Each structure stands twice: as C-alpha cells, then as structure tokens.
Amino acid sequence: MTATSPARPAASKPSPSAEEIANRKIAQVIRRHGAQPDALIEVLHQVQEIHGYLPKQALDQVARQLRMPLSRVYGVASFYHLFTLEPPTPHRCAVCLGTACFVKGGADVAARLEQRLGVKLDDAAGNGTWAVQHVSCLGACGQAPVLVVDGVLLTKLPIDQPEALDAVFESAGMPSAGAVPA
Amino acid sequence: MSVITLSVNGKDVAIPEGGSLLEATRAAGVEIPLLCHLDGLEPVGACRLCLVEVEGSNRLMPACTTAASEGMAIHTHTHQLLDYRRMAVELFFAEGNHICAFCVANGNCELQNVAVQVGMDHSRFPYQYPQRVVDASHPLFAIDHNRCILCTRCVRVCDEIEGAHVWDVGSRGSHCHIVAGLDQPWGEVDACTNCGKCVDVCPTGAIFHKEDTTAEKLRHSDRPALLKAARDEHVWRNQ
Amino acid sequence: MSSSAQTKPARQLRCCGASGCRSAGSEELQAALEAARDAAGHTAQELAIKPVGCLRLCGRGPLVACDGPGGTTLYGAVPPTEAGALIEATRNYDHASDTLQASRLDPQLPFFALQSSVVLEGCGQVDPESIDDAIAFGTYSQLRRCLHELTPEEVREQVKRSGLRGRGGGGYPTGLKWDTVALQPPGPRYVVCNADEGDPGAFMDRSVLESDPHRLLEGLAIAAYAVGADRGYVYVRAEYPLAVERLRKALQQARRAGLLGSGIDGTSFALTIEVRVGAGAYVCGEETALLQSIQGQRGMPRPRPPYPAQSGLWGAPTLINNVETFAAVPVILREGGDWYASMGTAGSKGTKVFALSGAVTNTGLVEVPMGTTLRSVVEVIGGGVPDGTPIKAVQTGGPSGGCIPAELLDTPVDYESLLELGSMMGSGGMVVMGETTSMPEVARHFMRFSVNESCGKCVPCRAGTVQLAQLLERFVERRASPADMAKLDALCRMVKATSLCGLGQSAPNPVLSTLRYFRHEYEAACRQPALCDRP
Numbered sequence: 032m033t034a035t036s037p038a039r040p041a042a043s044k045p046s047p048s049a050e051e052i053a054n055r056k057i058a059q060v061i062r063r064h065g066a067q068p069d070a071l072i073e074v075l076h077q078v079q080e081i082h083g084y085l086p087k088q089a090l091d092q093v094a095r096q097l098r099m100p101l102s103r104v105y106g107v108a109s110f111y112h113l114f115t116l117e118p119p120t121p122h123r124c125a126v127c128l129g130t131a132c133f134v135k136g137g138a139d140v141a142a143r144l145e146q147r148l149g150v151k152l153d154d155a156a157g158n159g160t161w162a163v164q165h166v167s168c169l170g171a172c173g174q175a176p177v178l179v180v181d182g183v184l185l186t187k188l189p190i191d192q193p194e195a196l197d198a199v200f201e202s203a204g205m206p207s208a209g210a211v212p213a
Numbered sequence: 214m215s216v217i218t219l220s221v222n223g224k225d226v227a228i229p230e231g232g233s234l235l236e237a238t239r240a241a242g243v244e245i246p247l248l249c250h251l252d253g254l255e256p257v258g259a260c261r262l263c264l265v266e267v268e269g270s271n272r273l274m275p276a277c278t279t280a281a282s283e284g285m286a287i288h289t290h291t292h293q294l295l296d297y298r299r300m301a302v303e304l305f306f307a308e309g310n311h312i313c314a315f316c317v318a319n320g321n322c323e324l325q326n327v328a329v330q331v332g333m334d335h336s337r338f339p340y341q342y343p344q345r346v347v348d349a350s351h352p353l354f355a356i357d358h359n360r361c362i363l364c365t366r367c368v369r370v371c372d373e374i375e376g377a378h379v380w381d382v383g384s385r386g387s388h389c390h391i392v393a394g395l396d397q398p399w400g401e402v403d404a405c406t407n408c409g410k411c412v413d414v415c416p417t418g419a420i421f422h423k424e425d426t427t428a429e430k431l432r433h434s435d436r437p438a439l440l441k442a443a444r445d446e447h448v449w450r451n452q
Numbered sequence: 453m454s455s456s457a458q459t460k461p462a463r464q465l466r467c468c469g470a471s472g473c474r475s476a477g478s479e480e481l482q483a484a485l486e487a488a489r490d491a492a493g494h495t496a497q498e499l500a501i502k503p504v505g506c507l508r509l510c511g512r513g514p515l516v517a518c519d520g521p522g523g524t525t526l527y528g529a530v531p532p533t534e535a536g537a538l539i540e541a542t543r544n545y546d547h548a549s550d551t552l553q554a555s556r557l558d559p560q561l562p563f564f565a566l567q568s569s570v571v572l573e574g575c576g577q578v579d580p581e582s583i584d585d586a587i588a589f590g591t592y593s594q595l596r597r598c599l600h601e602l603t604p605e606e607v608r609e610q611v612k613r614s615g616l617r618g619r620g621g622g623g624y625p626t627g628l629k630w631d632t633v634a635l636q637p638p639g640p641r642y643v644v645c646n647a648d649e650g651d652p653g654a655f656m657d658r659s660v661l662e663s664d665p666h667r668l669l670e671g672l673a674i675a676a677y678a679v680g681a682d683r684g685y686v687y688v689r690a691e692y693p694l695a696v697e698r699l700r701k702a703l704q705q706a707r708r709a710g711l712l713g714s715g716i717d718g719t720s721f722a723l724t725i726e727v728r729v730g731a732g733a734y735v736c737g738e739e740t741a742l743l744q745s746i747q748g749q750r751g752m753p754r755p756r757p758p759y760p761a762q763s764g765l766w767g768a769p770t771l772i773n774n775v776e777t778f779a780a781v782p783v784i785l786r787e788g789g790d791w792y793a794s795m796g797t798a799g800s801k802g803t804k805v806f807a808l809s810g811a812v813t814n815t816g817l818v819e820v821p822m823g824t825t826l827r828s829v830v831e832v833i834g835g836g837v838p839d840g841t842p843i844k845a846v847q848t849g850g851p852s853g854g855c856i857p858a859e860l861l862d863t864p865v866d867y868e869s870l871l872e873l874g875s876m877m878g879s880g881g882m883v884v885m886g887e888t889t890s891m892p893e894v895a896r897h898f899m900r901f902s903v904n905e906s907c908g909k910c911v912p913c914r915a916g917t918v919q920l921a922q923l924l925e926r927f928v929e930r931r932a933s934p935a936d937m938a939k940l941d942a943l944c945r946m947v948k949a950t951s952l953c954g955l956g957q958s959a960p961n962p963v964l965s966t967l968r969y970f971r972h973e974y975e976a977a978c979r980q981p982a983l984c985d986r987p
C-alpha cells in the first residue's frame with residue numbers, strides 16, 4: 032500500500048518523518064487488537080504491510096507494546112514463511128513447486144530462472160535486483176505449471192519450448208543471463 | 214492421594230495418580246535415556262529418546278509427557294526401541310558439530326552419556342557440518358551453537374524458573390536455532406539477569422561458563438526441580 | 453442487494469469467480485459479458501449475470517454456465533472477445549460462433565454426469581458474496597431449525613447416525629468428537645474450523661470457502677450449538693486471499709442478519725466467530741500447532757493426549773473440524789443422518805470432494821460417493837492422461853500419502869482401502885502421474901516438502917527428513933548403493949514410528965509407498981542393483 036495524502040496547505044509544524052509515521056501506524060494496529068499477545072501474528076502481518084518486511088526495530092516496538100519477550104516475537108516472526116526479516120529485492124518471482132506443477136515440470140521452470148537471473152532458488156538476497164522463491168501450490172493447479180512475477184500470475188508455462196519460455200520471461204521484464212553481472 | 218498401579222517390563226509398580234510414565238519407570242528402577250526432559254521444567258516430548266511401548270497401542274509414547282493410567286503395561290527396552298534410540302542419537306550427532314575432544318563438557322555431557330547408554334559409537338548418517346556460530350558477548354557465559362541439540366531446556370528454565378525469557382527458538386526445521394532477544398548477541402539482551410540457570414541445565418557444552426576450559430564444565434541440572442519445589446510447595450531441599 | 457434470488461430471471465449466466473478461473477481471466481470475461489449484455493439492450497431482469505463459485509472443471513476456466521428455458525449449457529475457456537457471441541447464444545444457440553461452439557461443454561460428460569452434489573450443492577449456484585442469495589438457497593434454515601426445534605443432543609445424534617468422519621485427513625468419527633467436547637465438565641468451549649489446507653494439489657476447502665462461505669458458517673454454528681461453545685475461529689491460510697476476503701464478508705453479513713452474535717434468531721444462543729489468517733506454515737494444519745498459531749505462537753505441535761477436545765485453546769475443550777466436515781453438516785440435518793449414511797461404504801459414509809490435477813484431461817473439483825473406484829475418478833471422470841498414454845500412478849493424501857500404481861486403480865476410495873495400500877485419504881488432493889514421472893523423484897519432491905515444513909521440534913523429523921532427502925538424492929542421481937537402500941528403509945521406519953506429530957509420522961509415506969510398488973526404479977538407480985536386498 033502506498034500512502035497518498037491529498038494536497039493540503041503547507042503545515043506550520045515540521046512534518047513527521049517516515050519512520051515516525053510507521054511507528055504511529057504500528058502503535059495504532061496494536062491498540063486496535065487490544066494489545067493482546069494472541070494477536071501477534073495479525074500484528075506482524077500488518078507491520079509487514081507497512082514496511083514491506085519486518086525490521087528489527089519494528090519487532091522491538093511490537094514486543095514492548097504487546098509486553099512480550101523479544102525472543103518470543105522473533106521466534107514467531109522467523110517461524111512463518113510469509114514473514115521476511117530482510118528488505119525484499121525490488122523484483123521477485125515465486126515459482127510453484129506444488130505437486131501438480133511438479134508433475135508438469137515446475138522444477139525445470141525454477142532451474143531456467145536460476146540460470147537466467149543468476150540467482151539461487153530461495154536465496155532472498157537474489158542477485159540484488161531479482162530473487163526467486165518457491166511456493167507449494169498457488170491454487171492454480173489447473174493451469175500448471177505456474178509462476179508469479181512481481182505479483183502477476185503466469186500460467187501454463189511452455190516448458191517444452193525453450194524459446195517460447197524465454198519469450199514469456201522476456202515479456203515479464205526479466206533480464207537475460209548476459210545482462211546480469213556475474 | 215490415590216495411587217495407580219501399572220507394569221513396567223513386567224514388574225508391577227504403584228505411583229501417585231497423575232504421575233507420568235517416566236515416574237513409573239523410575240519406580241520400577243528402570244533407566245531410560247532422556248535429553249529434553251528435566252525435572253522441574255514443563256516436559257515437551259521433543260528428543261523422543263524416552264519413547265516406550267504401551268501394550269494395546271500401536272503408537273510409541275514419550276514417557277516424559279504421557280500420564281500413567283491404571284493397568285497400563287509398558288515396555289522400555291525392546292529391540293525396536295533400542296534401534297530407534299540409537300538412530301535418534303546418530304541423528305543428533307550428525308546434525309551438529311560435536312568435536313568432543315575440545316569441548317568444555319567432555320566427560321560430563323548428557324549427549325555423550327546417552328550415546329554410551331544406547332551403544333552408539335559412530336553415525337551411519339553423514340555429518341551435515343552446518344555453519345554455526347559461537348556467541349561470547351555475555352560477560353560471564355558463552356553459547357556455542359555447534360553443540361546445541363535444541364532440547365530447549367535453556368528456553369524453559371529462563372522462562373519458567375527465572376522468569377526472564379531471554380531465549381526462544383528461531384526459524385524452523387533444520388534451520389532452528391536458539392535465539393537471545395531479537396537474535397541479538399546474548400550480552401546485549403537486557404532481560405538477562407546473569408543468573409546462570411541456562412548454564413546449569415544445558416545438557417551439552419553449548420552454554421558454558423567462560424572460565425571453563427576443556428572438560429571442566431560442571432552442571433547443576435537438579436536446580437530447577439529444587440527451585441520449583443521451593444516456590445510451589447515451600448519445601449527446601451537445596452541446603 | 454441481489455434481486456436475482458427473489459424473482460428468478462428467465463435466463464442467467466453464472467460466471468465462476470473462484471481462484472482457478474480468476475487466474476484464467478474470469479474477471480475480464482464477466483466485465484465483457486456485462487458490457488455485451490448492455491450493448492445488446494438486455495436488462496439484468498431479462499438476463500442476469502451472476503458471479504458464482506467454482507463450477508468444477510477449473511482446468512478449462514474461465515467457466516460460464518448458461519441457464520435458460522432449454523436447460524443449462526456450460527462454456528469453458530471463453531475468451532472475452534466472445535462475450536457478444538455468448539450473450540447472443542443465450543437466445544439462440546444455433547447462431548453461436550465456431551469459437552463459442554468449441555468452448556461448449558457437454559453436460560452429459562462423465563465429468564459432470566457422474567458427480568454428486570452434497571457438500572458442493574451450493575458451489576457454482578449461489579453468489580458467494582450475497583447472504584440473501586444464500587438464504588434464498590436455503591442456507592441457515594437448518595441452523596434456525598436446530599435452535600428452535602432440536603436439543604444439542606438431538607443434533608449430535610443425527611451427526612452420529614450419519615457416520616460422517618473428519619475430512620481433514622484423519623477420518624475420526626465426527627459425532628464422537630462432538631460428544632467428547634460436549635461432555636467435558638462445564639466451562640467455556642471453543643469451535644475451530646481448520647481451513648489451513650496446505651497439501652499441495654488440494655483445493656477443495658478453498659473452493660468451499662470461495663464459493664459457499666455461508667454454508668460453512670452455518671455448519672460451524674450448528675456445531676457450536678451442539679457442543680455448547682460460544683466462540684469460534686476459522687483459521688485460513690494466508691495463501692488464500694480471496695477465501696479470506698469472502699469469509700470476512702460472509703461473517704459481517706451474518707452478524708448483520710442476526711445469524712451470529714448474541715441472541716441468534718430470537719433464541720438465547722450466542723456465537724462470536726473470528727477469522728485468523730496463517731502466515732505460511734503447513735504444519736499449522738496439525739491441530740495442536742493450529743491452536744498454538746491461533747494463540748499467536750510458533751506453530752509447534754505438542755504431544756497428544758490430551759486431545760484438543762479435552763484441552764485446546766487456552767486450556768478449554770475445543771472442537772476442531774475441517775471445512776468440508778462442517779460444510780456437510782447442514783445437509784445431514786436437512787435430509788437426516790440416515791440419508792447421508794445410505795451413501796458410501798460400510799466404514800466411510802457419504803460423499804467426498806477431491807481435487808483432481810496433474811497429468812489428467814479434466815482438472816477440477818470432483819464430488820463422488822465414498823467407495824467410488826479410483827479408476828472411475830481418474831479415468832472416467834478425469835478422462836485419463838491428456839495424450840492418451842496410460843496412467844502410471846495416482847498420488848493421494850499429499851505429502852502424507854502415497855502413490856497408488858495403475859494396476860490397483862480398481863480400489864474403492866475409502867479411508868480403510870487407501871490405508872491398506874500404504875496411502876491415505878488425506879484431505880482429498882489427487883494428482884495423476886503419467887508414464888514419464890520417475891518415482892524416486894516424486895519421493896524426493898515430497899521429502900523436500902517435509903524438510904521445508906518440519907517445525908523442527910523433534911529430532912526424527914527435523915534431522916531425519918534431511919537425511920532421507922539426501923538419500924533420495926542419491927537415487928535420483930543414480931549413485932546410490934545397496935547400503936543406501938537399507939538405510940532408507942530403516943530410517944523411514946524410525947521417522948514414522950518416533951516423530952512427534954503427523955507431519956513427521958507420515959513424511960516417509962511417499963517413500964514407503966513408492967518403494968513398495970516401484971522398487972525396481974530404486975534398484976535400477978543402485979550401482980549394483982543385484983545386491984539390493986529384497987524384502
């Protein structure tokens with residue numbers, strides 16, 4: 032979500048920094064959940080929506096305001112796959128390795144992506160710009176094999192036709208192997 | 214308090230109602246290996262070494278977490294169980310980096326003791342040589358993750374007995390590791406009271422006093438039970 | 453508010469808007485159809501365009517069902533450019549374009565004709581975002597009847613008579629579980645719906661959530677009444693955003709309509725239901741881990757007993773059932789437990805929903821009576837492998853299940869038969885594998901999944917699955933030795949027997965079942981095949 036505020040006459044007070052705004056939003060989220068420790072996962076979801084990931088300083092704030100041990104908050108944040116503790120790369124793909132996609136060649140899609148982008152599957156740092164992760168079923172099994180590139184679902188990938196597959200990658204905006212510094 | 218009777222390896226024993234299968238094995242004078250369990254801490258059933266066979270059930274039950282009931286008949290040392298235990302210990306050795314000759318706990322390590330108990334002298338499974346670190350940031354103590362077996366005794370003693378909850382488990386699966394605070398250096402975590410209880414209970418050489426060198430670690434694994442008894446029942450046996 | 457329910461228009465187009473079809477472009481198609489209708493000068497009264505849930509043949513999405521005086525016609529994979537032609541065809545099919553003719557699906561296809569509609573009776577019929585439509589379809593009438601006419605004991609009696617067993621995988625008798633919870637000492641109780649559906653290749657629960665959420669809420673509310681609970685949770689995996697959205701909407705509508713909250717339908721019965729969204733952890737489908745997760749903790753299972761029915765959320769008796777289990781309850785009460793029990797086999801009553809995918813012509817949702825043979829599901833309903841080559845195996849039960857070889861396809865699908873074959877019912881994913889699929893690779897695929905999803909609490913699963921995956925790697929790369937075969941066997945048995953929860957206990961199943969039926973593929977991967985010990 033991007034915060035866009037309507038044009039307003041210049042305020043006399045100095046406007047709060049982005050960090051302060053984020054902190055306030057987090058405090059609000061926690062209040063909305065009645066500062067109940069069992070809301071931790073819900074709260075972390077929303078913190079991640081605010082920051083794009085879970086920065087340590089936000090986890091610290093969550094722990095203090097929910098009055099929980101730091102290590103418990105970290106334990107939960109690092110347990111669940113959908114929480115990320117590092118800032119994400121600008122571009123991301125998720126390749127499905129669920130059973131239906133596996134049967135239809137999902138692993139080949141992953142291998143070709145690794146090669147093309149010069150990244151390792153499930154290495155969140157990727158090549159600095161692109162990272163490729165695996166997911167286990169996106170619920171589009173009927174259209175297998177599938178891939179999500181920056182939020183766009185690409186279905187029925189032509190794994191038997193390398194050129195066609197490259198064309199799909201190309202049109203999804205992925206640089207080819209040569210364009211990536213080794 | 215009412216009493217229940219059950220049999221352990223064919224021998225009848227009587228224990229107070231509400232007791233666990235572990236208490237029953239102790240009453241029968243039978244020793245079974247334990248790694249995650251420690252008297253005085255909430256049992257978690259994680260290491261799976263104390264599994265026993267229960268007649269009439271096709272599932273193995275952890276003695277430390279299973280409540281004993283009237284008329285149960287359990288077996289603690291069948292061939293199958295010995296086999297499984299040895300394999301579990303092999304898995305423990307293979308998943309960490311245990312270089313016993315250089316360890317503070319050498320000769321006084323519960324993992325070593327269990328290996329002897331189950332007759333494991335080498336692992337059939339390849340060593341994984343995971344990349345793990347040593348954190349010596351605490352003024353008095355240090356944690357060497359290479360030797361950690363994830364029994365979570367440190368987590369529980371710090372939470373349940375000391376009340377500081379410095380430790381927890383981070384990540385999941387084979388990436389699990391013990392974390393202090395927000396995965397910070399231990400020395401930076403304000404919550405630590407320097408009480409040393411986690412050092413007392415760690416079954417291996419993973420958490421130790423900095424002054425200890427090879428084979429010098431002393432353990433006080435009876436303390437949680439003593440402290441719990443003092444707190445809950447107001448009886449002091451720690452003179 | 454939807455008027456379609458009150459006065460049924462002469463003709464209507466039902467457009468599937470569930471995830472499968474959305475990923476195939478159903479939203480664009482629906483918008484194009486609305487525009488084409490307006491352009492053709494029809495009003496919504498004459499020709500309704502109704503968003504509905506899954507129409508079952510998801511692999512041919514986006515699907516549209518066309519209801520008219522002459523019956524119902526189905527169209528699959530309709531491109532938005534054909535919207536005008538489709539609107540035209542609602543009046544006069546003879547004028548349909550060639551493209552449209554090619555999109556037409558014969559309702560007499562075994563895929564449709566051999567299916568039952570019990571749990572899925574509202575899927576593809578009701579508008580999942582409209583409570584009025586659901587009520588017009590009959591939803592909530594059984595809840596009302598229970599509250600006004602039946603005691604909790606009578607409700608439980610019907611569920612027991614139905615023989616319904618848990619659809620989440622374990623197959624535990626539902627009525628018995630309800631009794632256990634109801635008969636705990638007085639105090640607070642909870643009901644929890646397990647909608648964490650994590651098995652790759654399974655999308656039955658998602659379809660129910662996206663297509664007919666009010667049916668689930670009705671079943672959950674009836675369960676709460678039957679066991680004396682006044683709070684409930686639905687735990688949905690975060691990977692199902694549309695399901696979460698629709699469920700939240702349904703809850704809001706039900707609260708507003710006085711069907712949830714306090715004093716429901718003028719009685720003293722009160723029930724609050726909350727949605728909890730997971731965060732990507734398969735193990736949270738395991739019931740004790742799920743309870744941990746609802747309480748905001750790491751999803752680490754704990755040993756049972758005590759079972760959640762005795763000690764669950766915050767230590768209180770807690771009823772946990774799967775989505776499909778709850779969704780079957782309203783029909784059971786409407787038609788009676790005996791009616792439900794008349795379908796299926798001696799030990800497995802009623803119908804079961806399967807998600808059919810993989811190397812199969814017709815991919816989608818299939819509801820059939822228990823005891824239907826695997827062959828009729830995958831060959832007749834599913835239509836076999838697309839290129840006509842033989843089926844090699846059918847995988848059921850996801851990472852906890854096994855691969856059933858083609859020669860055993862005449863096995864009836866029920867809990868016991870599948871267990872006997874070393875697989876299991878699981879939640880209902882069915883993945884068809886063709887000749888080219890290598891079984892050691894399949895086994896490695898599932899083992900990697902388990903390695904990834906192990907919570908890490910107990911050593912057999914945390915470290916054992918890693919070793920098993922590495923052993924399987926040697927077979928896939930054809931550098932295994934006979935000793936590896938022995939190790940594989942021994943370690944599988946150990947992990948199965950000693951792991952703490954169902955994840956570890958069933959992680960070896962895909963290996964054991966492929967070893968049982970496709971041992972030659974493992975032997976061929978050994979350097980000295982002749983030395984591999986035979987069982």
Ligand SMILES: Cc1cc2nc3c(=O)[nH]c(=O)nc-3n(C[C@H](O)[C@H](O)[C@H](O)COP(=O)(O)O)c2cc1C
Binds near residue numbers: 619620622736737773
């Ligand atoms: C690893 C694992 C994953 C599971 N995943 C699910 C799931 O996604 N959905 C589900 O309903 N049950 C799942 N179960 C089964 C549940 O633990 C539980 O038995 C079930 O929700 C009970 O409901 P039922 O009696 O209606 O089947 C899983 C079990 C295990 C061991």
Ligand code: SF4
Binds near residue numbers: 406409
């Ligand atoms: S020394 Fe005491 S307070 Fe500090 S981590 Fe160990 S048990 Fe916790």
Ligand code: SF4
Binds near residue numbers: 356
């Ligand atoms: S550090 Fe020691 S006590 Fe803590 S989990 Fe590891 S082995 Fe157990």
Ligand code: SF4
Binds near residue numbers: 952954
């Ligand atoms: S079997 Fe696996 S998932 Fe289950 S408790 Fe053990 S480590 Fe966790």
Ligand code: FES
Binds near residue numbers: 127170
């Ligand atoms: S397996 Fe890939 S979408 Fe289901």
Ligand code: FES
Binds near residue numbers: 257263
């Ligand atoms: S001592 Fe019982 S499981 Fe570890």
Ligand code: FES
Binds near residue numbers: 509515
């Ligand atoms: S999702 Fe549209 S038919 Fe199943």
